[in-house]
Amino acid sequence: MKSCDVFPGSRRLIKGTVPPSSLLLIGPSGVGKTIFCKQFIYAGLLVSEPCIYVTTNESPEEIEKSMKTFGFDFEPNKDNKLFRIVDGCSWKLGGESSSKYVVDSQHDYLTSLSIEIKKAKQDLNNIRLVLDSVSELTSRCDHGAVLNFLQMLTARIRTEGGKAICTVASGAHDEHFMNLLRLTGDGILEMKVDDSGKEFKRLLRIFSLRGAKHKTNWTPFEITDKGIVVKSETELRCALCSKLIDWEPVTKIVDGKKYCFDTLDCANTYKKLKSIYGDSFE
């Protein structure tokens, strides 16, 4: 059993399953977008989903090294080719790359990127794809061309039943472009930093996600040595199984006392045990 999030905090923030979708991840530089993406990829590899990481500002070596730092062991999947990196970065360094899918400087950048992504996903279905980052693309290509490229890429991933996350640096683009960009995906994840209080806080929220019921409030997260950990605002736990209650609790009065449960099944099991063991069951 691989009991893991589709992306960091997804089980806490989304009710039910995450639909096939392309998401924009918007946040300031240094907030944790890239780690978030690597964790999204690793979560896919854990359930044997094919994953493609399209990088524009890190070399494949840097990505692999950083993933290892957080314990995201992708090595078994390199051998079975479930994990592929499309290298849109190394051309700047003369084109040397450990990846089979490298953007070259002979073609237009977006055309070459499209060709390499197509090659990388040729024999794969239901892929997870990361594009890190859209902002880097706009520094090289016309905004209209980037939007077209993204619309085609995300539509293709979604219709093939896959999931994609594209990162965008907040504050790096004008409002008009951001508004158009927001229309390209099925949902928007936002990250921000709050340093107004005593503590430096990182926060995440799902601004929108088509086809899923989700929370919309800002939720704190931390970057730990195992990656991103999304915290709960309240630590309400089920009176029976002690599981963290992420959604509305099932509240029941038993023997005059109020209890919160994770599910109705837990509430009923609690009552059954009470009826059998009496007060000794607490």
Place this chain on the structure above:
Amino acid sequence: MGTTLAFHSYKGGTGKKTLVTNLAATFAMMGKRVCLLDFDVYAPSLTMYFQHTPESHLNDFLAGEAEISDILVDVSSELGLNGKLFIGFSSPKKEDIHKIEINHDVKWQFDAFKKFLAAKKELISEYELDYLILDTSPGIRYWAINAIAAANLLFLMMKVSEMDMVGTKKMITEIYDSLIKYGSKYFIILNKISGASPLQEFQVNVNEQMIREIEERVGSEVIGAIPCFCDIQFSSHEVLYAIKQPKHQFSKCVLDIANKIEGKSKNSE
């Protein structure tokens, strides 16, 4: 949402283990996703039916020394099943049985059970189970009662004997009836019925009048009635008849019970 089934009996020797293992295999042959957990922690014996020596047991999970996923063995492909069958074995080691029964205090036992309840949700959702089957130990013992409380549909196995009938009725009055108001449903399965005619290939005659009388006496619906089959009774080893001998009358009885449970499960949703 998968259904949790618990199989219980007043006393041992009712053929519960043989039925439960064959039923789990039958469900999986029908294409269902099934997990069978050995909550007969005092006398575990699922290894007799599924020849495996797992690295981790249910005991390790309850002690917090393993994840629930660590203890499950997927036997689907080796048995050629259309669906999925995962088995969670209990440790047959004397010291492990002793430990779970005596070495831990009540708080430990409750905490371990709560851990199982949390894992049960994960199991059903992550493994997309249709059925989680809990095989329990006979009688009113701690882990048997807990398994019963954790289940939606309860099945009481009994032989047609006065002792079984009185004991089963007593358990129903003292425990089962109090669970109904919290959503549980229970049914009787009669096993090893003497006087039936299992030797005729297409006909197993069970006395319907007798079944109605038992239903009236114990106050519950009889969902299955299995004749006593000499070859099973005196077999030197345990067999998954549902797989090895699907045409055996016993396998047909198990299939009939599986279909009835399917119906009850849908009704209880």
